[in-house]
Every structure is written in C-alpha cells, then in structure tokens.
Amino acid sequence: MGKVVVMDHPLIKHKLTFIRDKNTGSKEFRELVKEVAMLMAYEVTRELPLEEIEIETPVAKTKSQIISGKKLGIIPILRAGLGMVEGMLNLLPAAKVGHIGLYRDPETLEPVEYYCKLPTDVEERELIVLDPMLATGGSATAAINFLKDRGANNIKLMCLIAAPEGIEAVQKAHPDVDIYVAAVDEKLNDHAYIVPGLGDAGDRLFGTK
Numbered sequence: 075m076g077k078v079v080v081m082d083h084p085l086i087k088h089k090l091t092f093i094r095d096k097n098t099g100s101k102e103f104r105e106l107v108k109e110v111a112m113l114m115a116y117e118v119t120r121e122l123p124l125e126e127i128e129i130e131t132p133v134a135k136t137k138s139q140i141i142s143g144k145k146l147g148i149i150p151i152l153r154a155g156l157g158m159v160e161g162m163l164n165l166l167p168a169a170k171v172g173h174i175g176l177y178r179d180p181e182t183l184e185p186v187e188y189y190c191k192l193p194t195d196v197e198e199r200e201l202i203v204l205d206p207m208l209a210t211g212g213s214a215t216a217a218i219n220f221l222k223d224r225g226a227n228n229i230k231l232m233c234l235i236a237a238p239e240g241i242e243a244v245q246k247a248h249p250d251v252d253i254y255v256a257a258v259d260e261k262l263n264d265h266a267y268i269v270p271g272l273g274d275a276g277d278r279l280f281g282t283k
C-alpha cells in the first residue's frame with residue numbers, strides 16, 4: 075500500500091488557513107496555492123536519488139552530491155492543478171509538464187476527460203500528479219489510469235486537501251502510488267465537496283462560478 079504523507083510544517087498550516095478562508099480573493103488565493111506547492115515540493119522530492127560528482131571550490135577539490143539524472147514530470151489535473159505548477163517548477167525547473175483535462179460531472183460525480191497531453195517519454199519519468207482537491211478520488215484515479223495506460227509506472231499524487239474517502243479510493247485503485255497532502259479533512263458533504271475544505275478550487279483560482 076502506498077504511503078500517505080501529511081505535511082506538518084507550520085508554514086504550510088499557516089498558509090492553508092488563508093487558502094481556506096472564504097474572504098481570501100483570487101489573487102491572494104493563487105499566490106498562496108503556489109507557495110504551498112513549492113513548500114510541498116521539498117517533501118515530495120525527499121527520496122530522489124543522489125550521485126556524487128567531483129567539483130572544485132575556490133579553495134579545494136571536493137566530492138559533492140547532485141540529483142542523479144532522474145527525469146521528472148509534473149502532471150496537473152486541469153483546471154485547478156494548474157495553480158500548483160509554478161510553485162513546483164520554481165524548485166524543479168527541468169521537469170516536463172503534462173496536462174490532463176478532467177472535470178467532475180456535478181450530477182454523476184464521475185470524471186469527464188477533455189484533454190490529455192503528456193511528455194512522450196512518460197514511461198521513463200518519475201511523475202507527480204497535481205490537484206489541490208482529492209474529494210471522492212474519482213478524478214485522481216482516472217488521471218493515474220491515463221498515465222499507467224501510457225506506460226508510466228512511477229507516480230506520486232500531491233494534493234492540498236484530501237477527504238478520507240478520496241485517499242481510500244486512490245489507495246484501493248493504485249496501491250503503488252504515494253499520496254502527499256497538506257491536510258486530511260473530516261468528510262464529504264452531500265455534493266461531494268470536502269468539509270471544511272476550501273470550496274471549489276478551480277473557481278477560486280480563476281474567479282469563475
């Protein structure tokens with residue numbers, strides 16, 4: 075079973091409070107989502123393999139470590155996942171970005187695909203799927219299915235807020251995928267919104283209703 079890593083850093087908790095607040099407008103919301111994604115990138119990359127190279131400082135030759143040629147891919151689930159891309163790229167500038175367009179049908183709650191553009195060598199990359207919200211888990215599960223159908227086999231999922239139901243659904247469908255979240259909330263409401271959550275992440279990022 076994949077692990078679930080819940081961030082416990084004070085900076086993440088602090089910023090998440092203002093992300094949740096309904097009085098936070100789109101500009102600040104976008105900035106905060108970007109910043110939390112950047113802070114989470116630090117944790118989600120913790121296990122990247124290192125290799126030692128020789129360099130010369132102004133004082134002496136020495137051996138020092140770099141990330142060992144691992145190819146990364148970040149995969150935002152449109153739309154709301156887009157809000158996390160810039161923060162990730164700030165720390166992982168060489169990562170390729172693939173996009174999966176999905177929306178959740180408000181009646182059936184089933185994910186509907188409308189776009190998919192991935193790096194050609196997706197099967198060779200370590201992939202991090204981005205979506206602020208993991209509610210029923212239907213969208214994340216479908217996105218990971220797309221990636222696996224195209225040969226990907228090294229996938230992590232990174233979300234801001236998860237419902238217990240969503241974590242359970244992804245773990246059941248994809249037991250090989252580790253899940254990184256800033257918070258696990260209480261439950262889903264009758265419309266499958268996360269409680270207390272932050273509302274509709276896409277609408278708050280982009281100012282739509």
Ligand SMILES: O=P(O)(O)OC[C@H]1O[C@H](OP(=O)(O)OP(=O)(O)O)[C@H](O)[C@@H]1O
Nearest residue numbers: 152153154177178209210211212213276
């Ligand atoms: O876990 P689930 O029950 O599938 O719900 C989560 C999905 O719902 C939201 O997207 P939405 O459908 O609102 O699309 P949007 O990003 O375009 O707003 C969110 O960004 C996730 O992708």
Ligand SMILES: O=c1cc[nH]c(=O)[nH]1
Nearest residue numbers: 209267268273274275
């Ligand atoms: O709470 C939720 C659930 C799904 N999608 C969102 O944006 N928010």
Ligand SMILES: [Mg+2]
Nearest residue numbers: 274275276277
């Ligand atoms: Mg939305």
